[in-house]
Amino acid sequence: MPYKTFQAIVLQRVDWRENDRILTLFSPEHGRVDVLCRSCRKPKSPLMSAAELFTMGEYVVFSGKGRDYVQSCSIIESFYPLRLDYARLAAAAMMASACLKTIQPEEPMGHLYILLARSFRRLAFEDSDITAVTSAFLLHFITLQGFKPRLNHCVRCQKRMGDAEGGYLMEQEDGICCAACAPQANRRSWLSAEQTAWLRDVLVLGIDKISRELGAYPLGHLKRYTEYQLETNLPDLPKQ
Numbered sequence: 001m002p003y004k005t006f007q008a009i010v011l012q013r014v015d016w017r018e019n020d021r022i023l024t025l026f027s028p029e030h031g032r033v034d035v036l037c038r039s040c041r042k043p044k045s046p047l048m049s050a051a052e053l054f055t056m057g058e059y060v061v062f063s064g065k066g067r068d069y070v071q072s073c074s075i076i077e078s079f080y081p082l083r084l085d086y087a088r089l090a091a092a093a094m095m096a097s098a099c100l101k102t103i104q105p106e107e108p109m110g111h112l113y114i115l116l117a118r119s120f121r122r123l124a125f126e127d128s129d130i131t132a133v134t135s136a137f138l139l140h141f142i143t144l145q146g147f148k149p150r151l152n153h154c155v156r157c158q159k160r161m162g163d164a165e166g167g168y169l170m171e172q173e174d175g176i177c178c179a180a181c182a183p184q185a186n187r188r189s190w191l192s193a194e195q196t197a198w199l200r201d202v203l204v205l206g207i208d209k210i211s212r213e214l215g216a217y218p219l220g221h222l223k224r225y226t227e228y229q230l231e232t233n234l235p236d237l238p239k240q
């Protein structure tokens, strides 16, 4: 059968020829799928919203002449409010960029897909703090990639880190380091006791079940940690 039907989110779109677009879709069961969406930029095209960034839909894709084409799509969620707020859009773009660095054709990534869909939903429809949602996304993202940071013990002396204790997040050492073990560490990698406890709660409970709110979420720490592990750069969020 040259047709396949699958759910996916649009992570990237590039205009092509006069009216077409090339889309990079993220499917939970097929991983990365690059497809040509023909005529989607014509006014009144039925594929217009299927070719928008961050749209989630049920895509019907046809293979022919060495390429995949979008035949039709039924939209599940357009996450429309993301387009109305630049900071939320930038956070979604950072998440999409992280996913683009790791998804591969025909490599299923169901857990990552669910994480992305839930995070988009929070950004679009909930009044949650953008840096909190993005920090939680990056922590789960890096954990799914096999780089879960060690947060309960110092990576150097192995001492148990209590809830009232902060530490340095050391990307080269995959976790936090107590103050005594890292007298020379860069201050910008310092996590307060509240930030460390918040990260542990996010991993164990998930962001929905946490009542703790922070004055500053450790987004910069997690971004540097993720960039180091993936050996890449992620886009910045606008200064708040």
Ligand SMILES: [Zn+2]
Residues within 6 Å of the ligand: 154, 155, 156, 157, 158, 159, 177, 178, 179, 180, 181
């Ligand atoms: Zn130590």
